[in-house]
Amino acid sequence: MIEPTILSRPTYGTLEPRPGRAHLLIADDAGSAAIVDLFARAPADFHESATILSVTKDLSGDEAAALHRLSPATLTACPDMPAMLNTLAGLLAEAGMGVQIYLAGTEPLIGQAMRVVIEAGIDHSAIATEHRGSLARRVQCVHCKGFMDEVTTQPVTCAHCGLSLFVRDHYSRRLAAFQGVCINAEDQSEIVPAEEVFR
Structure with a gap:
């Protein structure tokens, strides 16, 4: 668990399904389990409006397979962080009102993805985060x-x-x-x- 020490230190919650027109979920390998857990709690039709953007080092690994089984509307696997951030910026440029953002995984993924989301003009109230994995x-x-x-x-x-x-x-x-x-x-x-x- 991450222990907050000073005010600037980020705090994270647990991803929960939120009402929205569209759902954009970003995860690394460590965060894929949080996305799977979120889908288990989500309404049956959640996957129809869900786009998953995954940073994965192994496209044939267990994490990638687990995300694929969720049957989201779109699943894009990126080989590294720069590729994911570039793809995310493109998706946000086309996103309309009512999109909900879910960030799951390590702190570098959450922080860098959140920066791109905020720069795209998405209000912070539409962003949910969950830390999973390394504290690096x-x-x-x-x-x-x-x-x-x-x-x-x-x-x-x-x-x-x-x-x-x-x-x-x-x-x-x-x-x-x-x-x-x-x-x-x-x-x-x-x-x-x-x-x-x-x-």
């Missing part, structure tokens, strides 16, 4: 502005500038990332051993 973080180095995905250690070495970064709980919704600040700014010869804390 997307981190921005506040010094060089570079981003790193799948960060599991505290501290982490910036992949762009090489600084040792303390990963703060401060979360930027605009950037969909946690902030990393130099942990040894006063004495960079001081080495703080990394420990895996975001699993």
